[in-house]
Amino acid sequence: xxxxxxxxxxxxxxxxxxxxxxxxxxxxxxxxxxxxxxxxxxxxxxxxxxxxxxxxxxxxxxxxxxxxxxxxxxxxxxxxxxxxxxxxxxxxxxxxxxxxxxxxxxxxxxxxx
Amino acid sequence: xxxxxxxxxxxxxxxxxxxxxxxxxxxxxxxxxxxxxxxxxxxxxxxxxxxxxxxxxxxxxxxxxxxxxxxxxxxxxxxxxxxxxxxxxxxxxxxxxxxxxxxxxxxxxxxxxxx
Numbered sequence: 210x211x212x213x214x215x216x217x218x219x220x221x222x223x224x225x226x227x228x229x230x231x232x233x234x235x236x237x238x239x240x241x242x243x244x245x246x247x248x249x250x251x252x253x254x255x256x257x258x259x260x261x262x263x264x265x266x267x268x269x270x271x272x273x274x275x276x277x278x279x280x281x282x283x284x285x286x287x288x289x290x291x292x293x294x295x296x297x298x299x300x301x302x303x304x305x306x307x308x309x310x311x312x313x314x315x316x317x318x319x320x321x322x
Numbered sequence: 323x324x325x326x327x328x329x330x331x332x333x334x335x336x337x338x339x340x341x342x343x344x345x346x347x348x349x350x351x352x353x354x355x356x357x358x359x360x361x362x363x364x365x366x367x368x369x370x371x372x373x374x375x376x377x378x379x380x381x382x383x384x385x386x387x388x389x390x391x392x393x394x395x396x397x398x399x400x401x402x403x404x405x406x407x408x409x410x411x412x413x414x415x416x417x418x419x420x421x422x423x424x425x426x427x428x429x430x431x432x433x434x435x436x437x
Binding site for chain 2: 312
């Protein structure tokens with residue numbers, strides 16, 4: 210079992226709709242959770258992080274964390290063609306104080322006009 | 323702030339040749355990470371440094387790979403000899419603080435093609 214799992218997609222979303230991305234992780238003690246966006250041919254860039262159970266909103270993005278279910282999600286509201294990218298979920302392993310991240314394989318999102 | 327700087331951006335070499343990838347982290351960041359990304363394996367952590375000291379190199383695929391960080395502003399990843407299966411995008415990232423959160427900032431990457 211991979212430590213961080215994501216559906217590879219592609220997730221096709223009509224413009225203006227909500228894109229919902231899911232991520233599960235295997236290490237129950239993981240504390241920090243990140244979402245990175247990667248455009249084709251570019252490097253990953255951080256868009257959201259979350260530590261506590263519940264929701265965290267930043268503009269059109271909402272991260273949701275449920276540690277009991279070992280599940281973190283990302284919602285993109287009012288999806289735009291510019292949101293078309295691969296979204297990488299990353300998790301800090303439990304007990305790791307060095308900032309090491311475990312990345313999922315990524316979910317490709319395609320927003321169609 | 324110039325961000326993380328990597329060079330070269332593209333490298334094409336022949337099997338058996340030595341390849342050296344370079345990275346300049348963001349000034350003031352004390353952690354530096356080297357990643358490799360392929361379609362098959364995704365983003366893999368190869369090695370990371372804290373204050374120029376290697377902390378974990380368990381992701382380095384084999385002895386052909388080596389990394390150094392002689393000072394706080396420079397790191398290299400060397401492959402010798404290179405093989406076609408080393409073809410990938412290699413990213414360097416440095417870690418800093420954003421809103422009291424440790425965040426990794428990625429460089430633009432080096433696309434390596436080994437023929």
